[in-house]
Amino acid sequence: MTRPEPEHPESIGAAARALADATAALTRLIGSQVNHVVPEVSDAVAASLREASRGLADASENVAKRAGSGRAEERRRERVDRTRADLLDAAARVIAAQGYEGASVGDIAAEAGYTKGALYAHFRSKSEVMMALARERLGLALESPELDLPGLTDDGVDEAALAAWLKVAQDDPRLLLQLEFLTYGLRHPEASGELAELHVRSFELAAEQVARVRVVRAAGGLPADAVVPTQEDRDRALAMISVLNVATLEGKLTGSPDMSPAAGARIIARLLAD
Numbered sequence: 663m664t665r666p667e668p669e670h671p672e673s674i675g676a677a678a679r680a681l682a683d684a685t686a687a688l689t690r691l692i693g694s695q696v697n698h699v700v701p702e703v704s705d706a707v708a709a710s711l712r713e714a715s716r717g718l719a720d721a722s723e724n725v726a727k728r729a730g731s732g733r734a735e736e737r738r739r740e741r742v743d744r745t746r747a748d749l750l751d752a753a754a755r756v757i758a759a760q761g762y763e764g765a766s767v768g769d770i771a772a773e774a775g776y777t778k779g780a781l782y783a784h785f786r787s788k789s790e791v792m793m794a795l796a797r798e799r800l801g802l803a804l805e806s807p808e809l810d811l812p813g814l815t816d817d818g819v820d821e822a823a824l825a826a827w828l829k830v831a832q833d834d835p836r837l838l839l840q841l842e843f844l845t846y847g848l849r850h851p852e853a854s855g856e857l858a859e860l861h862v863r864s865f866e867l868a869a870e871q872v873a874r875v876r877v878v879r880a881a882g883g884l885p886a887d888a889v890v891p892t893q894e895d896r897d898r899a900l901a902m903i904s905v906l907n908v909a910t911l912e913g914k915l916t917g918s919p920d921m922s923p924a925a926g927a928r929i930i931a932r933l934l935a936d
Contacts, residue, residue, distance in 0.1 A: 758835035819931035828923030
């Protein structure tokens with residue numbers, strides 16, 4: 663059975679006013695018609711009606727207050743969530759550009775357009791900002807586990823498309839941010855356990871995708887069951903991740919054709935073709 667929609671506070675208020683008017687009219691009627699016969703009955707009826715009217719009015723006021731409070735709380739929560747998201751986005755840009763050690767709380771707050779006090783209202787320290795950022799960014803990668811490499815198909819690798827993507831990735835601050843997560847975990851033992859777990863899960867997903875490419879290519883279609891990576895799949899996943907990092911960061915630093923996006927694309931094509 664469908665539950666009826668709750669009455670709107672304005673509707674309850676209108677009902678309270680209508681009952682109050684009816685109470686007044688009925689009280690006058692009772693006073694003129696019945697009071698001379700049984701005055702104690704007329705007084706009791708009138709008192710009961712007035713009490714009912716006051717009760718409904720109070721209920722109307724309470725409902726209105728609760729509704730208003732709920733909307734205010736919802737708006738407050740939206741502002742809190744928006745501020746937190748702004749701060750994390752700013753932290754990603756600042757930490758990618760300056761490194762965790764070089765970034766300050768003031769830099770992050772200023773980049774987001776807030777004061778340091780606003781940041782400390784959401785995070786107790788810069789390290790807490792870093793861990794929240796790692797959970798968010800690494801978590802997003804885990805929620806979207808597809809092997810997102812342009813040019814990668816079930817039939818092979820389009821080296822030109824992959825090389826073009828790697829060249830663009832050289833200027834993507836997200837890659838530097840990923841390395842900051844790694845170095846932060848290595849330098850801060852208190853955070854290493856959680857960061858290690860996130861990276862292991864990310865690696866497992868990469869290995870599963872490499873296995874999927876292998877099985878699909880061999881079978882000519884998607885397998886009915888989940889693909890279990892072999893040790894060779896895991897080795898290829900590690901090699902591919904390593905090549906992606908070298909071909910982007912070291913290639914950009916050195917300009918060497920042996921560590922260029924084109925070289926990285928060739929190596930990945932061979933890794934996934936064998």
